[in-house]
Every structure is written in C-alpha cells, then in structure tokens.
Amino acid sequence: MxxxxxxxxxxxPMAKQVIATMTAQMQDDFGNASSTHWFGRQAHTVLDQARQTMAASIHALPDNIQFTSGATEANNTAIVQVAHARQALGNHIITTAIEHPSVLKPLAQLEKEGFEVTYLPVDANGQISLADFDAALDDRTILVSVMMGNNEVGSHLPIAAIGARLAAHQAWFHTDATQAYGLLDIDVDALGVDLLSVSAHKINGPKGIGFLYRRAGLNFPSFIKGGEQEGKRRAGTENIPAIAGFAAAVSLITxxxxxxxxxxxxxxxxxxxxxxxxxxxxxxxxxxxxxxxxxxxxxxxxxxxxxxxxxxxxxxxxxxxxxxxxxxxxxxxxxxxxxxxxxxxxxxxxxxxxxxxxxxxxxxxxxxxxxxxxxxxxxxxxxxxx
The missing domain is CATH 3.90.1150.10 (Aspartate Aminotransferase, domain 1)
Structure with a gap:
C-alpha cells in the first residue's frame, strides 16, 4: 500500500540537497566554530555564510540572526527574556488566542509571575480585529506577540498593520513566522517587526534548528547560559551540519x-x-x-x-x-x-x-x-x- x-x-521531509549538504558537513567540517585553528575557522565560515543566507531571506542583516534549536526556543526566548528585561517599563503583553503552544505556555508562566496578558479573540475566519488590538494597547504594554500565520487553519494575520501601530510605541513586536516562512515574502523592516521566529523542519530542512531574528539594539539576556556563542546571545556549540542544511533549504525557496x-x-x-x-x-x-x-x-x-x-x-x-x-x-x-x-x-x-x-x-x-x-x-x- x-x-x-x-x-x-x-x-x-528533508530535501535531497539538504541531506547531501549535511552529510558533507558531518564528514568534512567537524570543527568547533569557536575554535581558532583551521578546523574551527572552516566551521565558522559555514556558520557565517548560513547567517548571511538567513538574513537575506527576511531582508535583515547577518548580525540580526541568532541560531536556535528551533522555533520553540526562539519563541520562548523572545517572550520570556524580553518580558523580564523590560518589566520596569510595564507588565502588559498582547497576543492572540490562537498562538502556538510555544507562545501560549511561556505567557501562562509569565502570568503566574504577575504579568498581565491580553489574548485577542478571533472571528470564524481565524482573524483578529485591529479595533480590539487598538483597545488593548496602552502605555504599560512592553511586548506584542502575534503569529504571522496560523498552523491549524492557515489564517494570515495583519502583521504589517500591527507593526505600523507600534512604530512609535515602546512595545517590542514579535511574530512567530514558523508556518509563513517559505510561503510568504518577509521583509522585517516593511512589516515593522522586532523579533521573528523560524524553524527549519517546516521548509524541508532538518529538525532541531531554527533562528530568532532580533532587531539591532534589542538587548536582553541569553535564554541559555554557558559559553559566548552567537555573539553572547545563545550559549552552546553551534550545530554546523544542521545550520548548513537549514541554509540549503532556504536557498531552494526563491x-x-x-x-x-x-x-x-x-x-x-x-x-x-x-x-x-x-x-x-x-x-x-x-x-x-x-x-x-x-x-x-x-x-x-x-x-x-x-x-x-x-x-x-x-x-x-x-x-x-x-x-x-x-x-x-x-x-x-x-x-x-x-x-x-x-x-x-x-x-x-x-x-x-x-x-x-x-x-x-x-x-x-x-x-x-x-x-x-x-x-x-x-x-x-x-x-x-x-
């Protein structure tokens, strides 16, 4: 059958080109990208090239890309670390009722810590009302997290309209673009987003790798403590074969x-x-x-x-x-x-x-x-x- x-x-499923790229990396460039010898420099070159590929895919700069273990880690980092870092400015967060669990569960934990979260309702089309958003936004709001597209019904949420509303507001704007990446053209400046999460395995890349886009100037502590990898933003030895495979998958999507x-x-x-x-x-x-x-x-x-x-x-x-x-x-x-x-x-x-x-x-x-x-x-x- x-x-x-x-x-x-x-x-x-992983694309054949992705598998070939990862296999070659595992065989040939096994060095630690943080090492200063030849083997380390070879691995670091692969890392830099992949970062450029990711940045170009969303019209960002390479330094804006922070590799993660996937969108779940990226979402948790963007929500938990930003909330803690900015709580002196307010304790209010806006999201939607249809976010992925990797957004909703960190927010539920923050509520236990005293943060106030507004969950915007959706209509029968899986769409939020911008009037509801405007009513929820106030001077206590420090973070807005709205997914770009829903993983269960495919609704495309009004990210650019929200970004425009936040242009002169203190709130940082995060979007989970996991389902939209690879299908929609994404320009972080045009959309007005400050933070954006992506996972490779949704676009025929490997599991266990993703990235968090963070706009320049957004400072908050590393979610994972340890070494000084990823520009001191995410500790842990980079998974070069997976990162190279991720870049190969992105390169296939014109x-x-x-x-x-x-x-x-x-x-x-x-x-x-x-x-x-x-x-x-x-x-x-x-x-x-x-x-x-x-x-x-x-x-x-x-x-x-x-x-x-x-x-x-x-x-x-x-x-x-x-x-x-x-x-x-x-x-x-x-x-x-x-x-x-x-x-x-x-x-x-x-x-x-x-x-x-x-x-x-x-x-x-x-x-x-x-x-x-x-x-x-x-x-x-x-x-x-x-």
Whole structure:
C-alpha cells in the first residue's frame, strides 16, 4: 500500500540537497566554530555564510540572526527574556488566542509571575480585529506577540498593520513566522517587526534548528547560559551540519517558488472542495479559502464524523493527516484554535481534520486522497446512522 503524506504543517521531509549538504558537513567540517585553528575557522565560515543566507531571506542583516534549536526556543526566548528585561517599563503583553503552544505556555508562566496578558479573540475566519488590538494597547504594554500565520487553519494575520501601530510605541513586536516562512515574502523592516521566529523542519530542512531574528539594539539576556556563542546571545556549540542544511533549504525557496507553491496549494484546496461538493459530501471549511492565506493548510469540518475515526481510517488507507497541531498530538484537550474561532461547544472541535500540503504533494496524490476521503466519510456516516 502506498502512503501519501498530507501533514506538512507538522513537519516536512528533508530535501535531497539538504541531506547531501549535511552529510558533507558531518564528514568534512567537524570543527568547533569557536575554535581558532583551521578546523574551527572552516566551521565558522559555514556558520557565517548560513547567517548571511538567513538574513537575506527576511531582508535583515547577518548580525540580526541568532541560531536556535528551533522555533520553540526562539519563541520562548523572545517572550520570556524580553518580558523580564523590560518589566520596569510595564507588565502588559498582547497576543492572540490562537498562538502556538510555544507562545501560549511561556505567557501562562509569565502570568503566574504577575504579568498581565491580553489574548485577542478571533472571528470564524481565524482573524483578529485591529479595533480590539487598538483597545488593548496602552502605555504599560512592553511586548506584542502575534503569529504571522496560523498552523491549524492557515489564517494570515495583519502583521504589517500591527507593526505600523507600534512604530512609535515602546512595545517590542514579535511574530512567530514558523508556518509563513517559505510561503510568504518577509521583509522585517516593511512589516515593522522586532523579533521573528523560524524553524527549519517546516521548509524541508532538518529538525532541531531554527533562528530568532532580533532587531539591532534589542538587548536582553541569553535564554541559555554557558559559553559566548552567537555573539553572547545563545550559549552552546553551534550545530554546523544542521545550520548548513537549514541554509540549503532556504536557498531552494526563491520568491517565484513561494508564489508557485501558494498557487499550487490553493489549487489543491479548490480541487478538494469541488470534488466533495460534486459527490454530495457535507462539509465546511474552518476558516476561509483566500489567496493570501497560508494555502498549505486546509482545515475541514465533516458534521457527524469524529476526528479520531476519520483520521484513523485515513491512516489505515495510507493517508497521513492531522486532527490539529502536532504539538498537542495525543492530548485529550480540544483544539484551542477551533475553540477560539467557534466556541467551546461547537461540534467542529471534535469533527475536523487538518490537511496540509508540501513541496512533493502532487495532483494525483490529492485525487487519490479525495477518493478515499469520500468513501470513508460516507461509510462512517452510514455506520453512525444505524
């Protein structure tokens, strides 16, 4: 049985060029980038070149890039360390109700420490209201953390509009760009962001590596204590093979490639919707289908069909999809994103699946998936009706 992977929002397979780059690095440039001898200098050259690649991808400067173990560390660093460093200026933070757990959980800890956090609500499209943002912002606000795109429903949040509002405000602006990076053109100056988090494994790079963009002049203590790596901003010997692999993955995604992927994924969404409607299968989209959304994510509600049953049956048929964020897999907790969008009592919460496309996804993959999806949903509904 062939297996088709449609869970790319959780992680992506590494590109062949990435694997080749990492293999060469592990074989040839094994030195510690902090060492001053030839081997160390070779590794440091790879590190510098990768930093330039990352910076160029978001129109930043190389010194603005701090390598991390991934977006979770980057998010925790940007939130916890900034809050502690700036608490003399205020104790108020603004975020949204649909952030990734690596943002929400550090904020929950800060609330226990006495910080006040405003969680902006979202509508049925997974979108915040700028009027709500304006009402929440005050002279006590020291940090705003709003994701660029949501990992469960693909909504694209108004980062540039928020950045413009904060241009003359004391609050620093952080965005978790994990899902958007590799799909949207990102210019940190145009967006007005001060801090930005990214993870490599969402763009066909390796797991365990990411970066935090931090605008020049933003000073706060290192989250990880130890040596003086990363310009004294993040202790620990740099993972040169993973960093080189990350840079290789970034180099594969040109502006045209981003546009092509967005168009391709939007086409997949229409292909699925049209086929389901043609087959008379009742469903609704969680969120919206818009060209400027993160089109690799498609969340669908099938009334009367449990998420668990549908996901399990699709898996048995050879199709990998998700019930929501991979970071809450195995949890009995309902999706906080769908809860925020539709309310805690909505049947959508237990009857929805997330389909997410990737670079390798083909039209044939989607056609085969649609055929299986229609068959399984029809069978499960018939069984429930007995």
């Amino acid at each position: 062939a297996h088709i992977y449609l869970d790319n929002a959780a992680t992506t 502006p045209q490639e981003k546009a092509d992927r967005q168009a391709k994924y939007l086409g997949f969404k229409h292909q699925i919707q049209d086929s389901l409607r043609g087959a008379g299968v009742a469903f609704e989209v969680n969120g919206t289908v818009q060209a400027d959304a993160l089109n690799h994510v498609f969340n669908l509600w099938f009334p009367g069909v449990s998420t668990y049953a549908l996901q399990t049956n699709l898996d048995l048929a050879g199709f990998a999809v998700s019930g929501g964020s991979a970071c809450t897999a195995g949890s009995l907790e309902p999706s906080h994103v769908l809860t925020a969008m539709y309310g805690a009592d909505s049947p959508r919460i237990g009857e929805s699946i997330r389909i997410s496309f990737g670079k390798a996804t083909t039209t044939l993959d989607i056609a085969q998936f649609i055929q299986a999806l229609i068959k399984i949903v029809t069978r499960l509904r018939a069984k429930a009706a007995k």
